Amino acid sequence: MTPQPLPLISSPRHGSRSLATCHYRCNNACDAPVPNETDHPAMRDLVEGALARRSLLKGSAVGAGALVLAGLGTASPAAAAPNALSAKDARSTPNVGRASFTPVAPNRVDAVTNAPEFTHNVVIRWGDPVEAGAPRFDVDAQTPEAQAKQFGYNNDYVGVLPLSGRQSLLVTNHEYTDENLMFPTGAYDDATTKKIAMAAHGMAVVTIEGGRATGSWVRADHRRAEHNRRITVHTPFAFEGPAAGHELLRTADDPTGRTVLGTFGNCAGGTTPWGTVLSGEENVNGYFDASGPVDPANATSFKRYGLATAAVTNRGWSSVDERFDLAKHPHEAYRFGWVVELDPYEPESTPVKQTMLGRFKHEGANVIISRSGHAVAYMGDDERGDYLYKFVSADTFRKGGSRAARSHNKSLLTRGTLYVARFTGDGTGDGEYGGAGTWVALTSDTTSFVPGMSVAEVLINTRLAADTVSPTKMDRPEDVEPNPVNGKVYAALTNNSNRGTSYPTDEVNPLGASMTRPALGAPLRTQSGNRNGYVLELEERRGDHTSTSFTWDLFLVCGDPEAPETYFAGYDKSRVSPISCPDNVAFDKVGNLWISTDGNVLGSNDGLFRVPVDGPERGRVQQFLTVPYGAETCGPLVTDDQLSVFVAVQHPGETDGATFEAPTSTWPHTDGFPRPSVVVSYRT
Numbered sequence: 218m219t220p221q222p223l224p225l226i227s228s229p230r231h232g233s234r235s236l237a238t239c240h241y242r243c244n245n246a247c248d249a250p251v252p253n254e255t256d257h258p259a260m261r262d263l264v265e266g267a268l269a270r271r272s273l274l275k276g277s278a279v280g281a282g283a284l285v286l287a288g289l290g291t292a293s294p295a296a297a298a299p300n301a302l303s304a305k306d307a308r309s310t311p312n313v314g315r316a317s318f319t320p321v322a323p324n325r326v327d328a329v330t331n332a333p334e335f336t337h338n339v340v341i342r343w344g345d346p347v348e349a350g351a352p353r354f355d356v357d358a359q360t361p362e363a364q365a366k367q368f369g370y371n372n373d374y375v376g377v378l379p380l381s382g383r384q385s386l387l388v389t390n391h392e393y394t395d396e397n398l399m400f401p402t403g404a405y406d407d408a409t410t411k412k413i414a415m416a417a418h419g420m421a422v423v424t425i426e427g428g429r430a431t432g433s434w435v436r437a438d439h440r441r442a443e444h445n446r447r448i449t450v451h452t453p454f455a456f457e458g459p460a461a462g463h464e465l466l467r468t469a470d471d472p473t474g475r476t477v478l479g480t481f482g483n484c485a486g487g488t489t490p491w492g493t494v495l496s497g498e499e500n501v502n503g504y505f506d507a508s509g510p511v512d513p514a515n516a517t518s519f520k521r522y523g524l525a526t527a528a529v530t531n532r533g534w535s536s537v538d539e540r541f542d543l544a545k546h547p548h549e550a551y552r553f554g555w556v557v558e559l560d561p562y563e564p565e566s567t568p569v570k571q572t573m574l575g576r577f578k579h580e581g582a583n584v585i586i587s588r589s590g591h592a593v594a595y596m597g598d599d600e601r602g603d604y605l606y607k608f609v610s611a612d613t614f615r616k617g618g619s620r621a622a623r624s625h626n627k628s629l630l631t632r633g634t635l636y637v638a639r640f641t642g643d644g645t646g647d648g649e650y651g652g653a654g655t656w657v658a659l660t661s662d663t664t665s666f667v668p669g670m671s672v673a674e675v676l677i678n679t680r681l682a683a684d685t686v687s688p689t690k691m692d693r694p695e696d697v698e699p700n701p702v703n704g705k706v707y708a709a710l711t712n713n714s715n716r717g718t719s720y721p722t723d724e725v726n727p728l729g730a731s732m733t734r735p736a737l738g739a740p741l742r743t744q745s746g747n748r749n750g751y752v753l754e755l756e757e758r759r760g761d762h763t764s765t766s767f768t769w770d771l772f773l774v775c776g777d778p779e780a781p782e783t784y785f786a787g788y789d790k791s792r793v794s795p796i797s798c799p800d801n802v803a804f805d806k807v808g809n810l811w812i813s814t815d816g817n818v819l820g821s822n823d824g825l826f827r828v829p830v831d832g833p834e835r836g837r838v839q840q841f842l843t844v845p846y847g848a849e850t851c852g853p854l855v856t857d858d859q860l861s862v863f864v865a866v867q868h869p870g871e872t873d874g875a876t877f878e879a880p881t882s883t884w885p886h887t888d889g890f891p892r893p894s895v896v897v898s899y900r901t
Contacts, residue, residue, distance in 0.1 A: 244503025432899025497579030702808025786836025
C-alpha cells in the first residue's frame with residue numbers, strides 16, 4: 218500500500234492520541250490537576266539557560282526539514298561508523314543493527330508500513346488461543362472464561378526469551394481495553410462486558426517458532442505448548458520485599474497482606490539477566506471508584522496517586538468486583554502500582570510484586586549488572602511532573618545456569634536501596650544542553666532515609682517519600698533503559714501537553730514549544746507545552762551503575778527537523794526523520810537506540826525509529842516502520858541475532874467516534890474490526 222499524504226489537521230490537544238485513548242488508558246490524566254504539587258525544580262527550568270547558547274542550533278535548523286518531510290528519500294552518504302559494513306553489504310545484510318534502509322515517509326495508512334527493504338508478519342492477535350482448551354475466537358460469542366485463555370487486548374511490552382531449538386517464549390503485557398471497539402453494540406450485558414474486559418487485561422506467555430523466512434516468527438501449536446499462560450485480574454500474585462505483609466496491604470480477603478489477585482494497567486517492562494520478565498503497573502488509579510465516603514486517613518496518599526474519592530464511570534469494575542470500591546476496601550488500591558516479576562520458564566510459578574522497587578505509575582523496569590555484580594534497575598514514573606528512580610541490589614548476581622544460581626538471582630530485587638534522581642543544569646554536559654545529577658537514597662531494605670516514614674511506608678507511598686527530598690520533576694518519564702554496549706542510560710520523556718510557556722513570542726523555547734504540520738509543505742506553527750518530547754542520555758560516574766552521581770545530556774529534542782528547537786545529538790538535521798513523542802526504547806547488539814512513539818503531533822501515524830548513539834552517525838534518526846491508523850507503537854524488541862524486530866501494535870483505530878460497527882481501522886484486516894497484535898519485521 219502506498220503511503221498517502223497527510224490530511225489537514227488541527228492542533229491536537231494530546232498529540233494524535235484520541236480522547237478515547239485518554240479515557241480508557243489513563244482516565245484522562247492530562248485533564249486532571251498535576252498530582253505533584255511541590256515546587257521542586259523541573260527539567261524545563263534546568264534548560265532555560267540554554268537559550269543563550271541557541272545561535273548555533275538556530276542556524277543549523279533553517280530549511281532543514283523540507284527535504285525530509287517531502288518524502289525522506291534514499292539516505293545520503295555519510296562517514297562510516299566504526300561498526301558499519303560496506304555500502305553494498307549494508308544494503309543486503311539481514312542484520313537490522315547494521316543494515317541500511319530507506320526511511321519510511323510520514324503517512325496515515327491503515328497498515329504496518331516497513332522500510333521497503335523489510336517486510337513483516339503478524340505473530341498473534343487479540344483473541345487468538347493461548348492456553349490449551351482455549352476456543353477459537355468468535356467476536357459474537359465472547360465469554361470471560363474464553364478470554365482468560367486467549368490473547369488479551371492492547372498488547373504493550375514485548376519480551377522474547379530463548380526456549381529450545383527453533384522455539385522461543387513471547388511475553389507481552391495487555392495494558393487496557395476499549396469496549397467500544399471490542400463488542401458489537403448490544404451483544405452483551407454490562408456485567409459480561411466488564412468481566413470479559415477484566416480477563417483481557419494482564420500478561421501472556423506464548424510459545425513461538427521460527428518461520429520459513431529468515432527472521433520471521435509464527436505461533437506454535439497452543440495445544441502442545443506447555444509454557445503458554447495467561448495472567449489476568451484474577452491470577453494470584455505474591456508480595457515480595459520489605460513491604461510485604463504491611464498493614465496497608467492487608468484486606469478482608471487477604472489479612473496477611475502477602476497475596477493479591479491480578480495485575481492491570483501493565484505498560485512497558487524488561488527482561489532480566491536471570492530470565493524473568495518485569496512488567497510495570499502504570500495507570501491503576503483509573504480502575505477504582507468510591508460508592509461513599511473514603512477513610513480520611515488515605516486522603517493524602519489517594520490524592521498524590523490520582524485516585525478518585527467519589528463515584529466515577531471510567532471502568533466501573535466495582536459493580537462486578539467489590540474490591541475496586543475504595544469506600545469499602547481502601548487498602549486494595551495500595552496493592553497495585555508495583556513492578557511485577559514473572560518467570561515464563563516455570564508456568565506453574567506464582568508471579569510476584571516486588572515492593573523494593575517502590576509504588577508509583579511504573580512505565581517499566583530495566584536491569585543491568587554493574588561491574589561489581591549488583592543488579593541495577595532503572596524506572597520512570599509516567600506522570601506529568603514526576604520522577605526518575607533507580608534500585609541497586611544488596612546482593613550480587615551469580616553467573617551460570619544452575620538451579621541454585623537462578624534461584625539466588627530471582628531474589629536480587631527483594632533487598633537493596635531505592636534512589637530518586639535530582640538533576641542540576643551546570644552546563645557540564647558535552648551536548649547542546651547538559652548538566653550533572655545525584656541519586657538521592659530513599660530507603661534500603663532495612664533503613665528508611667525519609668524522616669517519619671518506615672521502610673514499608675516509603676515503598677508503599679514512594680511519591681510522598683520522594684517529595685520530601687527535592688528530586689527533579691520530569692515531563693512524563695516513560696521507558697528508562699541502560700545501553701548494554703556503551704553503558705549509558707536513556708530515558709524517553711514523552712511530552713507534557715498541558716505545560717505552558719512563559720517565553721516571549723519572538724523566542725524559541727527548546728522544551729516548551731513544538732511544531733505542528735497541518736499538511737506536508739504547509740507553514741509550521743509553534744505550540745506551547747512540551748508537545749514532542751525528548752530523550753535524555755545519562756552517564757553514571759566512572760561508568761559505575763551503582764554510583765550516586767551522574768552527568769546528563771539531551772540526546773534528542775524531538776519534533777520536525779525544520780523546527781529551530783529540535784536537536785538530534787548534533788547530527789545534520791536535513792538527513793533525519795521527523796520524530797514526535799518518544800515512548801519505549803530498546804537496543805540492538807550494536808548499541809543502536811530504537812525508539813517507538815505514542816501520540817505523534819506531526820500529523821503522521823506513530824512509528825519505530827533507529828538511532829545510532831556513537832560515532833559519526835550519532836543522532837541520525839531514521840524511521841524503520843509506521844503502525845496503522847490510530848495505533849501506538851509498543852515494544853519494541855530486536856532479537857539477539859539481530860534478524861527480527863518485534864513491535865506490539867496497540868489500539869489500532871482508537872479514534873474519537875469509532876465504534877465496532879463504524880471502525881476507523883480494520884487492521885490487521887482479518888476481520889471487519891481492529892485487533893491489537895504483535896508483528897515481527899525482517900529483511901525481505
